[in-house]
Amino acid sequence: MEKILQNIESIRKEKGLKQSVLAEMLGITQAGYSQYIKKNKDIKYQKLVEIANVFEMDIVDVIKYPDKWRHCTNCAQEKDKVIQNLNDYIEVLKQGKK
Numbered sequence: 001m002e003k004i005l006q007n008i009e010s011i012r013k014e015k016g017l018k019q020s021v022l023a024e025m026l027g028i029t030q031a032g033y034s035q036y037i038k039k040n041k042d043i044k045y046q047k048l049v050e051i052a053n054v055f056e057m058d059i060v061d062v063i064k065y066p067d068k069w070r071h072c073t074n075c076a077q078e079k080d081k082v083i084q085n086l087n088d089y090i091e092v093l094k095q096g097k098k
Helices: 002-014 019-026 030-038 045-055 059-064 076-097
Strands: none
Touching: 002 030, 002 045, 002 059, 019 030, 019 045, 045 059, 045 076, 059 076
16 A cells, blocks of 8 residues: 555656645545555545546556556556456455445
8 A cells, every 4th residue: 555655646746736736636635635645544446546537547557656557568467467456455445344
């Protein structure tokens, strides 16, 4: 999770978005956003999808940032590995809801 949060912060900065602006776009407070980043708080899958949408990126590109598997010619195995890791993460999040 820490790597994904670092990626989100890097992308946010690259896009020139302030934390408060990104937080508002996500429907949370700046303090709430800051807690995700500083405390390595788990982000629910749906919130990760929203973040990717705000960044106008595929969710896998946010997870793999700065590498983009879809731009390389021989990345099918890497893509499958990323998708499996994402599915594993989704299952962990689902278990936390129980």
